[in-house]
Amino acid sequence: MKKGIYMIGLIITLASCNKATETATSNNTPTSSITVNNLAADTIIGLTPQGIPFGSGKYSFYSLETNKKITTADSATTKWDIGFRGTSIIINGGNSGPGLGGGFVFIGLYNNLSAVPADSTFKVDNAPSSFAIPAGSNRGWFVYDAINNLVNPIPGRVLMIRTASGKYAKLEILNYYKGGVTPPATASDAIKLSEQRYYTFRYTYQPNGSKNF
Amino acid sequence: MLMKRLLGMVVVFSCCTLTAQVSDTLLGMVNEVVVTATKTERKLSNVAVPVTIINQKKIQQAGSVRLNDILQEQTGIYMTNGFGTGVQMQGLNPDYTLILIDGEPLIGRTAGVLDLNRITVGNIKQIEIVKGPSSSLYGSEAMAGVINIITDKPNRNTLNLSARYGSYNTSDINFNGSIRKNKLAYQGFLNNYATDGFSIRPNSVERSIAPIKRFTMQHNLNYYLSDKTNASLNFRINDEKIINIIAVTNNGIVTTSNGIEKNKDHNTTFQLAHRFNSHIKNTSRVYATRYESLQELVTSNGAPYTDYFKQQFGRIENQTDFIINDLLEVNTGVGYIKESANSTRYDKSENTKTNQIGYAFLQTEWKPFTQLTVIAGARFDNNELYAAAFSPKLAVQYKPSSAFNLKASIGRGFKAPDFRQLYLNFTNTAAGGYSVFGTVEAQKIITQLNSIGQIASLENDFYRLGELQPEFSTGINFGGSFNPNKKIQLTFNLFRNNIENLIDNRLVAFRTGGSQIFSYLNLKNAYTEGLETDVQFQFSNTFNINAGYQFLLSGDKDEIKKIEEGKVFTRDENGFSRLMQKSEYVGLPNRSKHMGNLKLQYEKNNAFANIRFIYRSKWAVTDTDGNGLFNTNDAFAKGFVQINTAIGKTIAKKLNLQIGVNNLLNYTDINNLPNMPGRIFYTTITYQFIQKNKK
Numbered sequence: 001m002k003k004g005i006y007m008i009g010l011i012i013t014l015a016s017c018n019k020a021t022e023t024a025t026s027n028n029t030p031t032s033s034i035t036v037n038n039l040a041a042d043t044i045i046g047l048t049p050q051g052i053p054f055g056s057g058k059y060s061f062y063s064l065e066t067n068k069k070i071t072t073a074d075s076a077t078t079k080w081d082i083g084f085r086g087t088s089i090i091i092n093g094g095n096s097g098p099g100l101g102g103g104f105v106f107i108g109l110y111n112n113l114s115a116v117p118a119d120s121t122f123k124v125d126n127a128p129s130s131f132a133i134p135a136g137s138n139r140g141w142f143v144y145d146a147i148n149n150l151v152n153p154i155p156g157r158v159l160m161i162r163t164a165s166g167k168y169a170k171l172e173i174l175n176y177y178k179g180g181v182t183p184p185a186t187a188s189d190a191i192k193l194s195e196q197r198y199y200t201f202r203y204t205y206q207p208n209g210s211k212n213f
Numbered sequence: 214m215l216m217k218r219l220l221g222m223v224v225v226f227s228c229c230t231l232t233a234q235v236s237d238t239l240l241g242m243v244n245e246v247v248v249t250a251t252k253t254e255r256k257l258s259n260v261a262v263p264v265t266i267i268n269q270k271k272i273q274q275a276g277s278v279r280l281n282d283i284l285q286e287q288t289g290i291y292m293t294n295g296f297g298t299g300v301q302m303q304g305l306n307p308d309y310t311l312i313l314i315d316g317e318p319l320i321g322r323t324a325g326v327l328d329l330n331r332i333t334v335g336n337i338k339q340i341e342i343v344k345g346p347s348s349s350l351y352g353s354e355a356m357a358g359v360i361n362i363i364t365d366k367p368n369r370n371t372l373n374l375s376a377r378y379g380s381y382n383t384s385d386i387n388f389n390g391s392i393r394k395n396k397l398a399y400q401g402f403l404n405n406y407a408t409d410g411f412s413i414r415p416n417s418v419e420r421s422i423a424p425i426k427r428f429t430m431q432h433n434l435n436y437y438l439s440d441k442t443n444a445s446l447n448f449r450i451n452d453e454k455i456i457n458i459i460a461v462t463n464n465g466i467v468t469t470s471n472g473i474e475k476n477k478d479h480n481t482t483f484q485l486a487h488r489f490n491s492h493i494k495n496t497s498r499v500y501a502t503r504y505e506s507l508q509e510l511v512t513s514n515g516a517p518y519t520d521y522f523k524q525q526f527g528r529i530e531n532q533t534d535f536i537i538n539d540l541l542e543v544n545t546g547v548g549y550i551k552e553s554a555n556s557t558r559y560d561k562s563e564n565t566k567t568n569q570i571g572y573a574f575l576q577t578e579w580k581p582f583t584q585l586t587v588i589a590g591a592r593f594d595n596n597e598l599y600a601a602a603f604s605p606k607l608a609v610q611y612k613p614s615s616a617f618n619l620k621a622s623i624g625r626g627f628k629a630p631d632f633r634q635l636y637l638n639f640t641n642t643a644a645g646g647y648s649v650f651g652t653v654e655a656q657k658i659i660t661q662l663n664s665i666g667q668i669a670s671l672e673n674d675f676y677r678l679g680e681l682q683p684e685f686s687t688g689i690n691f692g693g694s695f696n697p698n699k700k701i702q703l704t705f706n707l708f709r710n711n712i713e714n715l716i717d718n719r720l721v722a723f724r725t726g727g728s729q730i731f732s733y734l735n736l737k738n739a740y741t742e743g744l745e746t747d748v749q750f751q752f753s754n755t756f757n758i759n760a761g762y763q764f765l766l767s768g769d770k771d772e773i774k775k776i777e778e779g780k781v782f783t784r785d786e787n788g789f790s791r792l793m794q795k796s797e798y799v800g801l802p803n804r805s806k807h808m809g810n811l812k813l814q815y816e817k818n819n820a821f822a823n824i825r826f827i828y829r830s831k832w833a834v835t836d837t838d839g840n841g842l843f844n845t846n847d848a849f850a851k852g853f854v855q856i857n858t859a860i861g862k863t864i865a866k867k868l869n870l871q872i873g874v875n876n877l878l879n880y881t882d883i884n885n886l887p888n889m890p891g892r893i894f895y896t897t898i899t900y901q902f903i904q905k906n907k908k
Contacts, residue, residue, distance in 0.1 A: 107780065109790055129669075143839045152839030155790040156782025174788040185835050185848055186884055200788070 030206040030213050039199040041084035059083035064169045064205045078164040089133040092164035094124030099164025103132035106158040110172040116211035148185040151176045171203035249341040249361040261610035263706045267340040276859045276873040278385045280332035288761025289745040294888045297328025304741030304767045305357035313361040320526045321504025335387035336402040338363045346626025346688040349590040349606035356626035356686045367391035367400035372902040379895025383408040396437045404429040413881045421887035424456040441488040451478040472510035479503045494534045501527045522556040542578045554632040558639045569597040586610040602627040619693040630681040634733045646728040655732035675721040686712040702749045709742040738770040759812040767800035772842045783838045783846045797844040802833040819863040827855045850885035869899035
């Protein structure tokens with residue numbers, strides 16, 4: 001009986017290995033750039049009496065490997081690679097999740113980045129004091145325009161990501177508003193609030209574990 | 214042989230001088246004397262630095278009421294919005310232009326801006342605008358230049374009343390009189406200005422110009438002790454009361470605050486001038502001024518808010534002018550300044566912050582030969598609170614012929630750190646609880662907060678905090694004028710200002726809880742450069758045209774360096790990042806590349822009509838692509854033309870009637886020009902009760 005279970009276990013392992021190898025051989029080159037539109041990231045559901053906006057407080061998890069949204073129920077698994085909540089970004093690693101994930105912000109152009117730079121160090125999340133992708137305006141991927149109350153992704157910022165399974169990806173955030181269009185500076189606060197926290201980003205994932213894109 | 218040649222030159226020269234005078238007369242400039250450029254009286258045509266003079270007639274015929282009304286129509290000058298109306302000259306912020314009334318500085322700046330609405334033009338004899346650094350004579354703030362307002366002096370018996378009324382229930386009443394008897398002369402001036410203000414923003418309780426009442430009075434007493442000695446006492450008060458309804462929108466929640474803002478401005482000057490002989494003249498001046506501002510608000514949620522600011526400035530200065538011979542003149546002066554400030558925005562408003570400055574200046578004017586004038590000068594300011602400043606200047610004027618005149622000057626200007634940059638202790642609880650601390654306070658407060666665990670993290674810039682240095686500029690001006698005949702005069706000036714050590718605020722720490730703490734550092738290096746040109750064309754005895762244009766470029770040197778290193782990006786049409794090209798860089802925001810004006814003036818039989826066009830090309834307002842600097846991918850305010858027009862008539866030499874329309878095209882821009890009303894109409898009546906003893 002015990003043996004049987006072992007056997008089944010072995011078969012499953014083998015099968016999964018096979019599957020992995022197959023994917024790797026058929027997909028030795030990185031995925032071409034994928035664009036994800038309108039990923040809602042804890043959109044605003046109300047304002048405190050002081051006028052501070054709030055959402056439900058939950059991260060939107062995403063798997064770069066499968067190009068799919070991952071439910072909140074799987075937050076403690078390695079199914080997801082990156083999580084978004086407002087302007088905060090977490091990577092599945094460190095104290096954010098059980099994965100092998102890490103990351104840093106690279107200054108340069110997404111298209112010119114053919115490999116993870118040799119001298120780079122991947123950081124892991126150590127919430128709440130530090131994150132692989134630094135939180136706050138003008139420290140990581142975005143700048144907050146306080147005069148017009150708008151969040152603008154800084155151009156020339158590439159998020160280098162090590163996924164939950166230890167693979168590599170590069171990611172560029174294109175926009176923070178619904179439909180991938182930033183409201184004009186003159187738009188009402190109501191529009192600026194209801195249309196924010198929708199990520200549009202593009203990424204390239206290298207499934208073979210190498211650092212080349 | 215040589216003698217003959219020299220004689221020939223003299224003959225040619227005197228001929229030219231003659232024609233020059235004739236043409237000067239036609240263009241109405243023969244009597245124009247300027248004091249600001251050299252701190253001594255000089256004919257405008259003999260001044261080696263770029264100077265513009267606006268006389269009383271021009272001010273009146275433009276229908277101006279406040280100083281900014283007339284300045285905004287001048288070439289190369291732009292009036293900025295925010296903390297009042299300030300002046301942008303040669304592309305430099307309002308912080309860097311010194312504003313003087315009769316040679317004495319006005320104080321009471323908010324965030325570096327001196328609100329020019331505080332100054333009535335009702336008793337202005339002329340406005341002198343000197344462009345380029347003038348710290349060699351005037352010390353701090355004279356980086357972009359100096360605007361000196363020369364008020365009417367009692368030299369005859371006069372009594373005038375003028376009243377103007379216009380749109381938005383705006384009234385301006387002036388009462389001006391002077392009397393001279395034997396050795397004593399007195400001039401009194403009263404001005405009362407009131408407006409309901411306006412809002413061009415629909416559905417807003419907040420008015421972009423609040424209801425304001427202003428009262429100004431000025432008294433000037435002159436005592437001519439002898440032919441050689443003159444004592445004068447000048448006293449000025451400006452009182453303003455602004456009714457505030459301020460609406461702060463924070464994420465859609467509107468908090469309104471109602472209350473009153475009162476600003477008071479007092480200036481007193483005593484001057485004693487004595488001419489020992491034809492070679493030596495001495496002038497001693499004592500000046501005291503105070504600016505007090507109190508804002509008391511009650512917000513709709515019941516919280517009271519009080520903002521109090523008081524600044525005092527006292528100065529004693531002695532200037533001696535030596536005319537050594539026909540070729541050489543030396544002006545020298547020493548002075549002492551004591552200034553102080555109290556504010557609720559500092560640690561405690563009871564604590565007075567003080568600064569003392571001792572200074573000395575020397576200027577020599579040398580005419581090695583008639584066509585050439587060389588002015589060399591320097592000033593040294595020694596400060597208690599920050600590093601000393603040395604400001605030299607060299608200016609040369611060359612007049613190869615009477616029709617042609619060239620000027621070149623190079624000088625250093627500086628602006629001392631102000632009390633705000635040193636002592637501010639301000640936490641904005643309404644907008645997220647961020648704090649701004651002046652540099653003197655910052656290290657102390659943050660270290661203290663850190664020791665009780667109130668600081669989450671210190672930024673790199675915290676460790677760079679230290680003694681603030683004055684901001685410096687080096688300005689080069691090269692220009693000249695050309696009047697080929699009696700009808701045309703062309704002036705031009707090329708300028709370049711290299712600005713170092715610009716003070717800017719930086720994030721220095723985070724509080725536990727995430728609130729940001731800012732302080733001030735000497736950070737930036739910038740430049741402005743351009744060309745300014747004016748053409749006057751006297752079409753006929755009755756009709757003349759004035760056209761002015763300024764081309765302006767500006768930039769932040771560190772930003773340019775980053776662009777050159779390929780570290781600045783923007784986005785393409787797909788939203789993907791791409792490298793930003795240097796050609797896309799637009800430099801400093803809120804500056805137009807092209808500004809121009811065109812004024813047509815007709816005058817005949819005691820009647821006049823004029824129409825003035827003022828143009829400003831687009832300017833950068835918001836960094837929308839998030840790359841931290843201004844480039845063609847960002848948001849711009851649209852360029853626009855403003856047209857002002859006025860007609861007037863004098864009846865029986867005593868009564869003047871004038872009507873005018875400003876902003877004829879009714880141009881408005883709610884977001885970028887909130888202070889600019891739509892079309893306004895006004896009418897002015899002036900009556901001269903007494904006008905005799907004309908000098």
